Amino acid sequence: MAVPAGAAAVAVRGLAKRYAEVEAVRGVDFEVAPGETFGFLGPNGAGKSTTIKMLCTLVKPSGGTATVAGHDVLSERNEVRRNIGLVFQDPTLDLYLTAAQNLRFHAELYGVPRAVVPERMAAVLEMVNLADRKDSKVMTFSGGMRRRLEIARGLLHSPRVLFLDEPTVGLDPQTRSSIWDYIGELKQTEDITIFMTTHYMDEAEYCDRIAIIDHGRIVAIDTPQALKASIGEDRVRVSTADDQAAMAALKQHFELEPRLSEGQVMFSVASGEQFVPRLFAELGVPIHSVSVSRPSLDDVFMAYTGKTIRDAEESAPAGAELMRMMAKGRR
Numbered sequence: 001m002a003v004p005a006g007a008a009a010v011a012v013r014g015l016a017k018r019y020a021e022v023e024a025v026r027g028v029d030f031e032v033a034p035g036e037t038f039g040f041l042g043p044n045g046a047g048k049s050t051t052i053k054m055l056c057t058l059v060k061p062s063g064g065t066a067t068v069a070g071h072d073v074l075s076e077r078n079e080v081r082r083n084i085g086l087v088f089q090d091p092t093l094d095l096y097l098t099a100a101q102n103l104r105f106h107a108e109l110y111g112v113p114r115a116v117v118p119e120r121m122a123a124v125l126e127m128v129n130l131a132d133r134k135d136s137k138v139m140t141f142s143g144g145m146r147r148r149l150e151i152a153r154g155l156l157h158s159p160r161v162l163f164l165d166e167p168t169v170g171l172d173p174q175t176r177s178s179i180w181d182y183i184g185e186l187k188q189t190e191d192i193t194i195f196m197t198t199h200y201m202d203e204a205e206y207c208d209r210i211a212i213i214d215h216g217r218i219v220a221i222d223t224p225q226a227l228k229a230s231i232g233e234d235r236v237r238v239s240t241a242d243d244q245a246a247m248a249a250l251k252q253h254f255e256l257e258p259r260l261s262e263g264q265v266m267f268s269v270a271s272g273e274q275f276v277p278r279l280f281a282e283l284g285v286p287i288h289s290v291s292v293s294r295p296s297l298d299d300v301f302m303a304y305t306g307k308t309i310r311d312a313e314e315s316a317p318a319g320a321e322l323m324r325m326m327a328k329g330r331r
Contacts, residue, residue: 009034009161009193010055014064017050024050026216027064032195034160037187039207040197041297043309047216048197049089052165055195056086069160082110085154089166089197091146095139099130099149102138103156110157124152127189128182144175148182155190164196168203180206199309201297212301219304224297231295231303234272238265238279241286249283261308268299 010032017025025047032038040048053059055068057077066073069083093102100121107117125131128148138146147167154162167183168176180203187194196207204210204224211221220227240246243265250258250267258267269275272292280287301309 007034008032008067009036010038010066010068010195012051012055012064012066015051015054015061015066016063017047017054017059018062023216025054028211028213028216028218030211030218030221032161032193034193035191036208037194037196037206039204039210040195040213041199041201041204041210041301041309042197042213043199046199046213048199048213049165050216051213052086052163052195052197055080056084056163057081082157083160085157085159085162087147087150087154087162087164087167089169091150093138093146093150093153096137098135098137099125099141100134102149103153106153106156112157120156120158124155127155127186128152142175143171144178147171147175147179151179151182151186155186155192158190159192161193161195164194166197166199168198168200176200176203201301201309204297210297212304214301214305220300227300228295228297231268231299233268233270233295233299234275235266235268235293235295235299236272236275236279237291237293238267239263239288239290240265240283241288246283246285246287249285253282253284259302259307261302268303 008031012028012030014027014029015025016023016027028051040051042048050059054061055066055073057073057080061074068080071079071083073080094105097105103121103124104117107121112120121134122131125134128151130145130149130152133141133145138149141149151164151167168179171179183194184206186192198204207224209221209223210227211218212227213219222230238246243260246265247258247260250256250265256267256269258265260266276290276292279290298308
């Protein structure tokens with residue numbers, strides 16, 4: 001999607017962040033149009049949260065430029081902060097305060113005029129279906145309710161851009177789905193741009209456009225439908241009596257490029273259902289099971305990075321180790 005110059009809600013050029021020997025973000029470029037739901041899809045440690053922190057002025061970039069709501073993240077930090085809402089990956093509510101008290105505290109921090117606070121509080125609480133719990137302490141809320149309250153808090157000061165960093169991490173599938181129902185509803189009532197990060201493939205489908213990020217670089221960017229269409233081939237997963245022999249046969253006899261992923265042999269091929277009978281007849285290795293699926297965002301991620309998002313997370317530095325390296329870089 002081409003965004004006219006000066007009209008982008010978020011505009012990024014060569015944005016980079018380095019912590020000592022760790023390049024967390026490696027010169028990314030993208031734009032987000034006003035009113036768009038834009039997603040960063042990638043494994044943990046790919047650079048998603050670091051990018052959001054730079055855009056929200058919480059971390060200083062090592063290089064490049066970025067504007068949010070028309071304001072520079074380095075030279076106009078206060079203006080950026082006044083125009084954004086942010087829902088952090090980790091919970092930040094005061095559990096000993098009520099929902100209403102959490103919102104009032106946020107309103108004070110953002111300088112929301114006191115005369116409009118009651119009406120605005122009522123609106124955002126109604127939006128996330130928590131109006132009847134406004135006087136309940138947050139410690140009595142479920143994980144999903146707390147997440148909804150954090151989204152309400154992020155909307156309280158009427159931001160132009162709402163950043164959601166892994167908005168449903170740690171929630172069960174049903175609660176994740178309900179959170180996205182609420183986010184969809186707020187897009188109908190609020191004039192707002194949403195920038196989110198996720199490592200859930202199904203969650204990325206809610207976005208108007210997705211940027212796939214891996215090892216701090218954007219490797220693809222487009223609508224979910226266009227990204228899947230760009231792959232074109234079906235994904236076939238096979239469990240065999242000898243996976244190494246099966247991979248060798250697939251490469252030599254069928255001229256395919258198989259990979260071992262999540263305990264199965266996986267490869268892409270046109271017209272997968274028509275290929276399966278030939279696979280049984282010619283592979284030469286006993287097959288225990290086989291499945292065929294249409295292109296998915298996981299296939300897109302594999303096509304551009306050479307691995308599934310789960311494999312990428314397993315090969316990434318452990319969270320504690322990454323934090324150690326980042327802390328070292330700040331000294």
